[in-house]
Amino acid sequence: MKFGNYRTLIVLTFAQCFGQTAAPILVLLGGIVGAQIAPSIDWATLPIAIQISGIAFATIPASYLMSKVGRKAGFLAGTALAIFASLFAAFAIYQQSFTLFCIASFLIGNYIAFLQQFRFAVADSVPNEQIPKCLSFLMLAGIVAALLGPEVARRFSVIEGLPDYVGSFLGMAAMLTVSFLILLAFYKKTTFEKQDQFSAARPLGKIFRQPTLILAIASAAVGYSVMSLIMTATPLSMHEMDLHSLEETTRVIQSHILAMYVPSFFSGFLISWLGVKRIIQAGFALMIVCIFIGWGQPDFISYWGTLVFLGVGWNFLFLGGTTLLTQSYRASERFKVQAVNDFLVFGLQALGSLSAGILLASIGWSGVMVFALPLLLLLVPIIFRTAARRPEPMS
Secondary structure (H helix, E strand, O other), X not given: OOOOOOHXXXXXXXXXXXXXXXXXXXXXXXXXXXXXXXXXXXXXXXHHHHHHHHHHHHHHHHHHHHHHHOHHHHHHHHHHHHHHHHHHHHHHHHOOOHHHHHHHHHHHHHHHHHHHOHHHHHXXXXXXXXXXXXXXXXXXXXXXXXXXXXXXXXXXXXXXXXXXXXXXXXHHHHHHHHHHHHHHHHOOOOOOOOOOOOOOOOOHHHHOOOHHHHHHHHXXXXXXXXHHHHHHHHHHHHHHHOOOOHHHHHHHHHHHHHHHHHHHHOHHHHHHHHOHHHHHHHHHHHHHHHHHHHOOOOOHHHHHHHHHHHHHHHHHXXXXXXXXXXXXXXXXXXXXXXXXXXXHHHHHHHHHHHHHHHHHHHHHHHHHHHHHHHHHHOHHHHHHHHOOOOOOOOO
């Protein structure tokens, strides 16, 4: 792999290693901090849901901004916002203000919408046949984030003279600053000229009637919403309800995030070998297994198994959906389609996350599993409809 040909991929992968730590830190601590400073335990997971709502809210503005000012300016602006938001979160915890912590979580979500555009910047910079492998490589940054983020959160959770977890968000700010400096020093826009680079954009109605595009969006949206529902519920259920230690909870979350990204070592090659639709089908099957493992009253091993299968299933659904998405639009249509896709994906993710605290408070961990199953089953008719269908021509 020559640096010049894959500069965008390499630089964004390194930047994402540090920038993506924001998500696992907030996933690990959002419900725990919420349980300590929220007015009611029912609202403990609200900061995580608000973070994901922030992603959905910012997807269209982020895509629009980058179409006007370019990827680099957009990435730098989003990362600067995240540094401010992490410092604001630390201040909110210091003040014991649940409202301010929710605002900070929303702003961190806004940043993640910009971070999600990394994958489209990579897809624009390489030939179409290289997209699955390059996206898979980019997702490997999640492994570093899975190890680094929760470890920073745990190690700096207690600092003498400060309330618990203030230091965790100061550590987040440091990680985001490293990402900002990498982007500032090394990122340059590179766009591989596609065959349809100068083709006219089609009407949105025609674009979004494509069955393969529907499958692309649905697989990513369902994968993200189910993953968010279960992942958001886990720290609160483990640490606050089942009284597992913060260290055990951290290990489960780290294992889950590793399971989300370690398959990227081979999932891009599997897509090239087996086809993207079979990978989406495999992701669906793994999610079903996850629900069966998590059913009932889980112990530590059951939590761990549930979250590992959840992570691998998400990887297949999300990477498969993103790859299929890039095959369903012309270059001239990319910003509009990417914006609508991310709005739907992260909008449904927000609903899943918001439901987690309510379900835990009302019917417990098993209620989370019950709620996840019908969401997954929404994929069944879409998968059958597109199983033997080839991607539609762009003409």
